[in-house]
Amino acid sequence: MAEQLIGIGKYFDPMVLKLLELQERLKSAGVSVEIQKLLDEALDLFFKRDRYCADHSSPASPELELINQMTLTHPWEDLYAQGKTIWSLRPFMMSGFKEGQFLKFIVSISNAKRVLEIGTFTGYGALTCAEALPDDGEVITCDFDPYLENLAKEYTSKSVHGRKISIRLGPALETLNQLANEKQSFDVIYLDADKDKYWAYYQAIMDRGLLAPRGTIVVDSALFYGQVYRETRDKNGEGLKTFNDNVSRDPRVTTVLIPLQDGMRLIRRTEDMLVKRQAD
Numbered sequence: 542m543a544e545q546l547i548g549i550g551k552y553f554d555p556m557v558l559k560l561l562e563l564q565e566r567l568k569s570a571g572v573s574v575e576i577q578k579l580l581d582e583a584l585d586l587f588f589k590r591d592r593y594c595a596d597h598s599s600p601a602s603p604e605l606e607l608i609n610q611m612t613l614t615h616p617w618e619d620l621y622a623q624g625k626t627i628w629s630l631r632p633f634m635m636s637g638f639k640e641g642q643f644l645k646f647i648v649s650i651s652n653a654k655r656v657l658e659i660g661t662f663t664g665y666g667a668l669t670c671a672e673a674l675p676d677d678g679e680v681i682t683c684d685f686d687p688y689l690e691n692l693a694k695e696y697t698s699k700s701v702h703g704r705k706i707s708i709r710l711g712p713a714l715e716t717l718n719q720l721a722n723e724k725q726s727f728d729v730i731y732l733d734a735d736k737d738k739y740w741a742y743y744q745a746i747m748d749r750g751l752l753a754p755r756g757t758i759v760v761d762s763a764l765f766y767g768q769v770y771r772e773t774r775d776k777n778g779e780g781l782k783t784f785n786d787n788v789s790r791d792p793r794v795t796t797v798l799i800p801l802q803d804g805m806r807l808i809r810r811t812e813d814m815l816v817k818r819q820a821d
């Protein structure tokens with residue numbers, strides 16, 4: 542890719558990536574030490590804020606931390622080279638701590654009982670949701686990679702909340718159609734799979750009754766490394782842009798896009814946002 546479209550490590554914000562690039566270039570550009578120091582301080586403030594927020598949030602459970610560590614150290618490249626995974630997976634695909642805690646709050650404050658996750662990966666999002674559900678709650682999560690089905694099962698079952706999780710294997714759109722045919726509906730739906738199909742997933746969710754009354758859709762990677770507001774986009778960035786444009790114009794829903802991590806979007810039916818007050 543000519544321009545840097547994809548983030549480095551856990552930093553998804555193209556502005557930070559540009560500032561890091563500038564910091565490198567200034568070192569050899571003969572710019573005064575004071576100017577370099579100002580930029581170093583500005584970046585340091587950004588990283589400190591990130592660290593401070595993480596340090597002053599409740600920690601993830603030991604079981605989630607185990608999934609995090611396993612995901613970071615798993616031999617993804619070797620597995621793909623050996624044909625054991627159907628595509629090239631990377632640790633940064635995992636939801637991780639900040640998004641996880643945010644998602645957990647949404648599940649909890651919604652008093653959700655049933656959650657659907659589109660895109661399981663190593664089970665971090667599924668277990669996060671399961672931890673916020675009551676004993677009779679259920680998370681259905683789906684992925685099309687059989688390797689991930691086994692891995693996520695192995696790791697989520699290490700938690701007492703793992704029994705609330707079931708995994709459906711297959712292309713997400715087929716799974717959504719199956720669930721709709723089974724007349725299933727969900728209080729929270731976490732959309733976190735192939736970005737170019739988000740609009741198709743959203744249409745299936747909204748048109749086929751998958752979102753329960755007063756339900757919420759949570760969309761991950763809604764900014765997609767800033768591609769949605771930049772000139773250059775790949776197939777996924779294009780998919781996300783179409784999705785964002787269409788959803789923000791859909792009169793059925795009320796939505797907010799939050800610059801958390803790589804962008805998180807919340808969507809609810811507009812009628813569910815209206816407070817029903819008793820007549821005086």
Ligand SMILES: C[S@@+](CC[C@H](N)C(=O)[O-])C[C@H]1O[C@@H](n2cnc3c(N)ncnc32)[C@H](O)[C@@H]1O
Pocket residue numbers: 634635636637658659660661662663664665666667683684685686689711712713714733734735
């Ligand atoms: C970003 S990761 C999901 C991360 C996960 N939700 C978490 O909380 O850590 C996206 C996942 O979607 C899966 N995926 C991509 N395209 C898919 C499709 N068409 N059908 C089903 N799963 C798909 C990938 O295999 C991958 O595991």
